[in-house]
Structure formats: structure tokens, C-alpha cells
Amino acid sequence: MNAVDVVLWVVLPYVALTVFVLGHVWRWRTDQFGWTTHTTQLLESRWLRLGAPLFHLGLLLAIGGHAIGLLVPKAWTEALGVSEHTYHIVALGGGVLAAVLVVSGLVLLLARRLVNGRVRRTTTRMDKVLYLVLSAVIAFGTGGTVGRNLLGCGYDYRETIAVWFRGIFWFHPEPRLMVDVPLVFQLHALSALVLFGLWPFTRLVHVWSVPVAYLWRPYVLYRHRRPRLSASARPGAVGDGRRGA
Numbered sequence: 001m002n003a004v005d006v007v008l009w010v011v012l013p014y015v016a017l018t019v020f021v022l023g024h025v026w027r028w029r030t031d032q033f034g035w036t037t038h039t040t041q042l043l044e045s046r047w048l049r050l051g052a053p054l055f056h057l058g059l060l061l062a063i064g065g066h067a068i069g070l071l072v073p074k075a076w077t078e079a080l081g082v083s084e085h086t087y088h089i090v091a092l093g094g095g096v097l098a099a100v101l102v103v104s105g106l107v108l109l110l111a112r113r114l115v116n117g118r119v120r121r122t123t124t125r126m127d128k129v130l131y132l133v134l135s136a137v138i139a140f141g142t143g144g145t146v147g148r149n150l151l152g153c154g155y156d157y158r159e160t161i162a163v164w165f166r167g168i169f170w171f172h173p174e175p176r177l178m179v180d181v182p183l184v185f186q187l188h189a190l191s192a193l194v195l196f197g198l199w200p201f202t203r204l205v206h207v208w209s210v211p212v213a214y215l216w217r218p219y220v221l222y223r224h225r226r227p228r229l230s231a232s233a234r235p236g237a238v239g240d241g242r243r244g245a
């Protein structure tokens with residue numbers, strides 16, 4: 001282990017997480033009107049209707065998988081009687097499904113931005129940086145799951161990456177655990193850290209404003225500003241008191 005390893009696996013995570021937290025505070029205090037998805041649904045909705053649910057459904061599945069794979073220690077699942085083999089099959093099934101959904105959704109969303117002139121023109125420089133980093137995170141994650149764990153010789157990330165990841169939050173990071181991790185997983189984790197650092201300055205802030213209250217709030221009722229005139233009171237109607245021409 002050398003100084004570069006310490007920078008990559010200790011300094012970078014803390015810098016990224018500090019920028020993540022303080023960046024959100026700054027954004028909330030200075031730009032609440034910009035705290036939105038900046039949706040382009042009005043410009044194009046056909047591709048979006050398919051790409052957005054595929055992408056978000058896949059990501060939800062991947063987030064669930066990350067929560068179990070990275071946050072739950074291997075000893076706990078073993079204590080619950082989940083064998084390594086069973087864990088591997090479930091993680092691989094869910095992971096591959098998540099990867100297929102996320103990648104197909106992302107390809108549709110990216111193609112829509114490139115092909116549709118109106119959507120392309122609303123794409124800011126920051127959006128482009130975000131799409132690039134997000135694509136890298138997803139490509140390396142999928143490379144690890146599909147390339148290494150499905151088609152390759154497999155890799156037990158719960159012994160290394162997961163322990164390193166949890167150590168960051170206990171303020172006891174162990175960079176040595178990441179040194180011999182396969183490159184594709186190293187690049188996945190590093191690009192994810194860059195994404196966390198960028199997050200508060202992009203449209204990704206909309207993630208914290210999911211309108212879940214829509215599920216139980218009362219219906220919105222639209223009413224005419226002026227009370228509607230009854231049929232007999234409309235101008236020109238028989239008996240409205242006015243003379244016809």
C-alpha cells in the first residue's frame with residue numbers, strides 16, 4: 001500500500017462525502033427554485049415514458065442490492081442461515097436484472113437527448129458532465145456484475161469492498177482492503193465517489209424531493225374562477241331578461 005492508495009481510498013471518500021453534505025446545504029440555501037428535475041417531458045414524452053421508468057426501476061433494484069451487499073456484514077447473513085451459494089445466486093439474479101433495466105433505460109435517455117434537437121438544446125454543460133460520470137458508474141458496475149460475476153470467475157466483494165465501504169462511516173477506513181480488488185470494481189467505486197461529489201450541483205438533487213406525499217394528499221380540485229352561469233342565465237338564453245337582435 002502506498003500514498004496513492006491512501007489518497008484514493010481514504011482522502012477521496014471523505015472529500016466526496018463532505019462536498020456531498022455541504023454542497024446540498026449550500027444548494028438548498030441558494031437555489032430552492034432550481035431544486036427540480038428540470039424535466040423535458042413537454043419537449044418529448046414518447047422515449048421518456050419508456051426510458052425513465054426502466055432507468056429508475058433498475059436503479060431502485062440496484063440500490064436495494066447495494067444496501068444488502070455493502071451494508072449487511074457477511075457474518076449476519078450466514079448467522080441467518082443464508083449460505084454463500086444462495087446469497088450469490090440471489091445477488092447475481094437481482095444484479096443482472098437491475099443492470100439490464102438501468103442500462104437499457106440509460107441508453108434510451110441518452111439517445112433521446114442526442115437525437116431530439118429540442119431536448120439537446122436544453123442540456124446544460126453540467127448535465128453533460130453528469131451523464132458522463134453516471135454512465136461510467138453504471139458501465140463499471142455492470143462490468144463487475146455481468147463481466148466478472150456472471151460470465152467471469154466471480155469475486156466476493158463482501159470480504160473487501162463492503163468492509164472498506166462500512167469502515168468509512170465508522171471513521172475506520174481500511175485502504176489495504178481495496179488494493180487488490182479487481183480494476184473494474186475499483187473504477188466503479190471511484191467513479192461513484194466522483195458522482196457523490198458532483199451530486200449537489202446537478203439535477204440529481206431531485207432524488208431528495210420524491211413527491212411521495214402525492215400518494216395520500218387530497219385530490220387537487222380545479223374550479224372556474226367565476227361561478228358557472230346556469231343555462232337559463234347565459235346571455236341570449238330564453239328568459240335571460242335581454243332582448244334578442
Ligand code: HEM
Pocket residue numbers: 061062063065066069070091092094095096098099102134137138141142144145146149157161165185188189190192193195
Ligand atoms: C462507493 C459506492 C459504491 C460501491 C462500493 C459499489 C459497489 C458495487 C458492487 C460491489 C457491485 C457488484 C454487485 C454484484 O455483482 O452483485 C456493484 C454493481 C452495480 N452498481 Fe455499485 N457501488 C457503489 C455506488 C453505485 C452508484 C452510486 C450507482 C448508480 C448510480 C451504482 C450502480 C451500480 C449498478 C447499476 C451495478 C450493476 C447492477 C447490480 O449489481 O446491482 N453503484 N456496485
